Amino acid sequence: MRLSRYFLPVLKETPAEAQIASHRLMLRAGMIKQASAGIYSWLPLGYKVLRNIERIVHEEQARAGHIAMLMPTLQSADLWRESGRYDAYGPEMLRIRDRHERDLLFGPTNEELITDIFRGHVSSYRELPLTLYHIQWKFRDEIRPRFGVMRGREFYMKDGYSFDLDREGALHAYNRHFVSYLRTFERMGLQAIPMQAESGPIGGDTTHEFLVLADTGESEVFYDAAVTDIRMGARDIAYDDRAACQAVVDEFTALYARTDDTHEDAVFEAEVPEDRRRRGRGIEVGQIFYFGTKYSDPMGASVTDPEGHRVPVHMGSHGIGVSRLVGALIEAFHDEAGITWPEGVTPFHCGIVNLRQGDAATDAACEGLYAALAAKGLEPLYDDTEERAGAKFATMDLIGLPWRITVGPRGLKAGKVELTSRRTGESEELSPESAADRIAQIYGV
Amino acid sequence: MRLSRYFLPVLKETPAEAQIASHRLMLRAGMIKQASAGIYSWLPLGYKVLRNIERIVHEEQARAGHIAMLMPTLQSADLWRESGRYDAYGPEMLRIRDRHERDLLFGPTNEELITDIFRGHVSSYRELPLTLYHIQWKFRDEIRPRFGVMRGREFYMKDGYSFDLDREGALHAYNRHFVSYLRTFERMGLQAIPMQAESGPIGGDTTHEFLVLADTGESEVFYDAAVTDIRMGARDIAYDDRAACQAVVDEFTALYARTDDTHEDAVFEAEVPEDRRRRGRGIEVGQIFYFGTKYSDPMGASVTDPEGHRVPVHMGSHGIGVSRLVGALIEAFHDEAGITWPEGVTPFHCGIVNLRQGDAATDAACEGLYAALAAKGLEPLYDDTEERAGAKFATMDLIGLPWRITVGPRGLKAGKVELTSRRTGESEELSPESAADRIAQIYGV
Numbered sequence: 001m002r003l004s005r006y007f008l009p010v011l012k013e014t015p016a017e018a019q020i021a022s023h024r025l026m027l028r029a030g031m032i033k034q035a036s037a038g039i040y041s042w043l044p045l046g047y048k049v050l051r052n053i054e055r056i057v058h059e060e061q062a063r064a065g066h067i068a069m070l071m072p073t074l075q076s077a078d079l080w081r082e083s084g085r086y087d088a089y090g091p092e093m094l095r096i097r098d099r100h101e102r103d104l105l106f107g108p109t110n111e112e113l114i115t116d117i118f119r120g121h122v123s124s125y126r127e128l129p130l131t132l133y134h135i136q137w138k139f140r141d142e143i144r145p146r147f148g149v150m151r152g153r154e155f156y157m158k159d160g161y162s163f164d165l166d167r168e169g170a171l172h173a174y175n176r177h178f179v180s181y182l183r184t185f186e187r188m189g190l191q192a193i194p195m196q197a198e199s200g201p202i203g204g205d206t207t208h209e210f211l212v213l214a215d216t217g218e219s220e221v222f223y224d225a226a227v228t229d230i231r232m233g234a235r236d237i238a239y240d241d242r243a244a245c246q247a248v249v250d251e252f253t254a255l256y257a258r259t260d261d262t263h264e265d266a267v268f269e270a271e272v273p274e275d276r277r278r279r280g281r282g283i284e285v286g287q288i289f290y291f292g293t294k295y296s297d298p299m300g301a302s303v304t305d306p307e308g309h310r311v312p313v314h315m316g317s318h319g320i321g322v323s324r325l326v327g328a329l330i331e332a333f334h335d336e337a338g339i340t341w342p343e344g345v346t347p348f349h350c351g352i353v354n355l356r357q358g359d360a361a362t363d364a365a366c367e368g369l370y371a372a373l374a375a376k377g378l379e380p381l382y383d384d385t386e387e388r389a390g391a392k393f394a395t396m397d398l399i400g401l402p403w404r405i406t407v408g409p410r411g412l413k414a415g416k417v418e419l420t421s422r423r424t425g426e427s428e429e430l431s432p433e434s435a436a437d438r439i440a441q442i443y444g445v
Numbered sequence: 446m447r448l449s450r451y452f453l454p455v456l457k458e459t460p461a462e463a464q465i466a467s468h469r470l471m472l473r474a475g476m477i478k479q480a481s482a483g484i485y486s487w488l489p490l491g492y493k494v495l496r497n498i499e500r501i502v503h504e505e506q507a508r509a510g511h512i513a514m515l516m517p518t519l520q521s522a523d524l525w526r527e528s529g530r531y532d533a534y535g536p537e538m539l540r541i542r543d544r545h546e547r548d549l550l551f552g553p554t555n556e557e558l559i560t561d562i563f564r565g566h567v568s569s570y571r572e573l574p575l576t577l578y579h580i581q582w583k584f585r586d587e588i589r590p591r592f593g594v595m596r597g598r599e600f601y602m603k604d605g606y607s608f609d610l611d612r613e614g615a616l617h618a619y620n621r622h623f624v625s626y627l628r629t630f631e632r633m634g635l636q637a638i639p640m641q642a643e644s645g646p647i648g649g650d651t652t653h654e655f656l657v658l659a660d661t662g663e664s665e666v667f668y669d670a671a672v673t674d675i676r677m678g679a680r681d682i683a684y685d686d687r688a689a690c691q692a693v694v695d696e697f698t699a700l701y702a703r704t705d706d707t708h709e710d711a712v713f714e715a716e717v718p719e720d721r722r723r724r725g726r727g728i729e730v731g732q733i734f735y736f737g738t739k740y741s742d743p744m745g746a747s748v749t750d751p752e753g754h755r756v757p758v759h760m761g762s763h764g765i766g767v768s769r770l771v772g773a774l775i776e777a778f779h780d781e782a783g784i785t786w787p788e789g790v791t792p793f794h795c796g797i798v799n800l801r802q803g804d805a806a807t808d809a810a811c812e813g814l815y816a817a818l819a820a821k822g823l824e825p826l827y828d829d830t831e832e833r834a835g836a837k838f839a840t841m842d843l844i845g846l847p848w849r850i851t852v853g854p855r856g857l858k859a860g861k862v863e864l865t866s867r868r869t870g871e872s873e874e875l876s877p878e879s880a881a882d883r884i885a886q887i888y889g890v
Contacts, residue, residue, distance in 0.1 A: 005510060007512050007514070007566075007575060009566035009567075033565065035516065035519075035520065035558060036519070036520070036547070037545075037547075040517065041515070041516045041562055042514055043514050044512045046514075047514045047579075050515070068489060068492055069488050069489045070486070071480065071487075072485065072486060072582070072599045073599065074480075074598075075480065075481070076480065076484075091544045094541065096539065096541050096551075098586055098598075099586045099588065100482075102481070102482075116480075117478055117486055117488070120478065121452075121478075132452060132489070134492075139519070141543055154519055
């Protein structure tokens with residue numbers, strides 16, 4: 001993308017309303033613009049990151065054998081009356097009446113709707129196990145929306161629903177999600193620690209939250225410092241292998257890690273050596289639940305088991321906060337100058353800064369680099385504007401592309417451009433061809 | 446995808462509520478399920494088609510230089526009061542009040558919101574031309590929703606907004622959209638004929654609708670039969686080339702083609718030889734508008750021109766009905782047995798039918814084919830269930846994958862499988878390797 005043809009409205013001033021780094025940086029980097037309280041438009045740069053996160057979630061869900069579909073944003077109130085949650089949900093549910101005076105709501109979650117789909121189409125254990133998921137906009141009428149997309153009212157979320165014949169099958173589905181979530185977050189460059197949590201209005205007693213450690217997190221967390229050393233890495237776990245999935249879950253949950261809802265001082269002190277006890281804050285980016293027959297019972301979602309009996313299915317639901325992750329990533333990856341995107345989610349693979357726009361040789365070298373990168377399937381952001389170098393660097397630092405290639409007449413005389421890491425600030429001089437090759441190598445293309 | 450692990454709830458009976466082929470077939474093929482009146486869940490098969498259409502729209506918009514972003518579903522009523530459309534819009538607008546008694550609405554279109562973003566960030570002609578678009582769920586509270594996703598209440602639409610300094614620039618943006626829409630629909634295998642139309646509540650006097658001819662279309666259309674012979678084909682039009690874009694528009698609009706809103710009998714008879722006069726019905730799948738300063742004037746969206754004067758920007762808006770296209774495609778591509786997807790949008794590249802599930806050699810051949818196709822980047826749907834052959838064929842015909850590979854013990858003895866075209870019904874015997882190569886060749890991978 002050529003910056004002269006892009007829409008990147010960066011702000012010089014720090015917006016007064018933004019209290020935390022991610023909100024401030026998303027506004028300053030031209031990623032979002034507030035449309036109304038807690039409701040945002042995603043400007044082009046922000047939308048690209050959102051799509052990258054969505055793509056990673058889809059890919060990891062597919063890998064786990066989960067099936068993508070899409071439920072609507074608006075739901076009938078009647079389904080929620082069936083489960084008993086219509087009245088229970090309270091004022092955070094946005095209730096709507098249509099022109100025929102029928103009650104609708106803007107879905108905050110989809111247990112009722114997916115259970116309705118299931119009961120309408122599935123009747124035998126032979127069709128199980130089944131996990132359906134979607135990524136859709138949801139609404140929660142927060143009384144005091146804040147922190148930008150981290151606690152907005154309209155938010156984008158992946159929610160998946162697992163259906164199994166029995167508790168054992170459902171717990172495998174739970175473990176499968178556990179493993180896939182670890183992979184998903186690690187691909188984004190994030191460490192999200194699974195912690196024991198409370199289930200809230202979803203229900204059930206088996207649940208883990210995945211939290212990114214950050215001072216601005218909304219949850220207080222207590223954990224064994226050793227838990228931060230565990231990674232999924234590249235281990236090759238087959239999702240059908242129950243024992244292998246269970247082993248991963250066991251390893252990640254062996255050490256103490258709880259949110260304040262479930263924290264117990266006595267257990268913490270008994271289990272964790274004093275020098276490893278940590279108390280901090282975390283941003284919740286995912287949560288998994290096993291809640292058995294909480295919805296299938298009242299809504300009559302049952303299947304015939306191998307003996308011919310009708311039994312209610314065992315369900316779980318499993319969420320990832322897709323739009324919230326954009327904020328969480330920035331909380332985890334920024335410095336004084338701006339955002340420092342990990343390669344997994346960066347909106348552009350690298351920047352190209354032309355130090356003397358209009359100089360024939362410099363322009364030609366930039367165009368050559370641009371074409372070479374595009375030919376490798378990479379997408380650079382080429383700053384081809386008339387801005388002075390300092391402003392171009394400041395914008396690149398602010399929007400946080402992991403790599404910048406700087407092209408100027410002086411370097412070109414020696415056949416060199418400069419490749420700079422946003423994270424470390426380290427630079428290296430090399431030929432334009434080598435710079436393109438290096439970027440391709442970094443992204444594995 | 447293995448059918449045994451997929452969620453494809455096909456129906457044997459024809460649902461009574463469905464009046465037209467696309468609605469009937471989408472229900473029968475397990476593509477959608479109604480959630481409430483005019484609101485649908487997209488089951489996995491339907492969702493795949495929707496995503497394919499969305500991807501093609503994104504790719505062609507990017508090619509035309511238009512910039513993707515995303516506006517929220519809910520909008521503030523205040524913006525619509527500024528343009529004067531809040532009261533004008535009538536009962537099709539879904540009006541919502543939040544917990545703080547603020548008026549919101551579920552956006553049916555986004556002229557106001559995009560104009561607000563523009564005026565907040567763009568102030569000079571140097572930043573023009575600019576076209577921003579998004580693909581987002583919208584809502585129109587149809588008094589009598591029907592025809593499934595063709596006339597639903599919650600629908601998925603691409604709407605793009607062009608901003609230019611003057612009328613001439615804006616008309617080029619209009620022409621660029623014209624060309625890109627032709628390419629978009631042709632990539633889906635569809636012929637959508639641009640016709641003179643009325644602008645309705647969007648405003649302006651320059652507008653074309655793109656219509657797919659179909660008996661079930663909601664619009665009556667009048668056209669010169671010769672217009673159906675024109676195609677974009679592979680012509681290489683540069684989107685910056687104003688004359689080249691204009692020439693395409695001139696060619697496609699030279700012949701009479703109008704909806705009943707703009708049709709004039711006298712002109713029709715004067716311009717079209719009697720044997721080429723056609724009267725039929727069409728499904729609207731896209732519409733482009735140039736409306737000048739209708740929104741920029743009242744909302745104060747202006748830029749400084751090269752002489753330093755503040756002038757309101759010239760705008761256009763340009764829509765493609767993404768969810769509606771799924772229905773329109775089926776209206777155009779089906780037969781007695783089911784859907785006949787064009788290759789451009791098919792949910793799976795081909796089907797594999799195992800005629801004797803459980804037979805070691807047949808299973809192995811199917812698995813080999815499945816792996817070979819996947820290795821080429823293709824996605825087959827492998828019917829690995831215990832159903833009898835007749836039922837498997839009926840399901841494949843119903844869901845309409847363009848190609849089916851049938852694998853059975855008898856053919857395998859001669860080293861052959863059967864490759865069948867869904868469109869023509871023609872079959873050919875060839876080796877499994879050749880069948881995989883043929884499919885790859887068809888899809889150009």
